[in-house]
Amino acid sequence: MQTWQSVLVGAVVVLVLLGLGSIRMVQQYERGVVFRFGRVLPGVREPGLRLIVPIADRMQKVSVQVIVLSVPGQGAITRDNVTVQVDAAVYFKVVDPVKAIVNVRDYQHAVSQVAQTSLRTVIGRADLDTLLSDRERISAELKAVIDEPTEQPWGVRIELVELKDIALPETMKRSMSRQAEAERERRARVIAADGEFQASTRLADAARAMHATPGAFQLRLLQTVSDVAAEKNSTLVMPFPVELLRFFDHAAGHIAAPVTIPDTAAELHGHSDHR
Template structure:
């Protein structure tokens, strides 16, 4: 009889220790406990030391830190009928732990599914050029739509970023040809602009020389000096009459 009572006492102490261990919870700063008492929502507890009633209370732990979740690659047909494969990353966090537990079965899975369907819907309304060039505007549209749908679950979507846009090979070649044609066009425009500026400068120089005959003679002498410096061979060149007229006038006055 004594042995039976001792075993019973040991068993009761063991059950009491387990119950106390389950009744005492330490909740970190970035966590909350959503407590249900006999199936009815009581509220959230934490952070710090939380005491629960054994057997009666059931607690669900919810993290409040920001979660970075990859959105798997999605096949998307753009507005101009181009098939691309796009993936993204979404940043969100729980702002109302009770709603995250009561309103949705698994808020992580639900947010992932909403992100995938919204990615296909929003990007399918954009053209390929917009998808490649206006990434920031599309990211903002995705964030607003996903956040509006997850708000009843107590989930706040802070950022959505489109990561990669995979194009078909033929589309990549077409874009490369388009970029090359654009570079050639810009080169021709720059070359034409340079020719225009050079011709304008030449016209100004011709006008100045036309007004000042002495400038033409000085330019002629400069050209002769350059030819004499660059070439060691004998060079025959015509001499303008206007250039010799000054020397002829001096000779006549000497006579």
């Protein structure tokens, strides 16, 4: 009797252990892939408590969270033969857990290697100005290059690729600094010349308006005198109208002209002959 009781207790303990061994907990951010005698069962196990067949089944969990992968700096030569070193960050996630486990041994390491080679390839197809000014286009192109060999075969989708830093040689930095300085100087000269042209145009318009209205010139003359007098200087500058100078020149010409004096004798002789 005691033997049967011992056997029964042992069987119950074994069943309990087998029951506990068949329970698996899948977290919300995970998906479970079940292997039965080495073969993958169709479908994946969703989050929650899941049962598997003890001894026959083995569950492997795969995280479906977004993984951030830092790509180390890669030295490359741009299309215009400039040596640069670029590092990037790749954001990806597993969209097909079965492919991520079965088709590739270590998908994180595989994505890292693909990102490094793709980064060098994309940099080699772009020139330096595009690499510095249009990072969004370079990032989008790099994302497409990395995503092509990873999503379908490996079940990994690239969410985002960002260029973190672009290191340039010191000689190139100095050349770019001189170029930027020359560009700013050119813009300053163009702006100054444009300002002079606009000022001359306005002055010409003002001169035509004053010429059409003589009173406006006198008012402007008085305003200039008032502005000079407001400075409280010991010397007062009096603008002289050009028209007044012309008037004085005209009057001086009349005064300096020779005066014709009639010949009295000749006139008298003429009167006597008339008589």
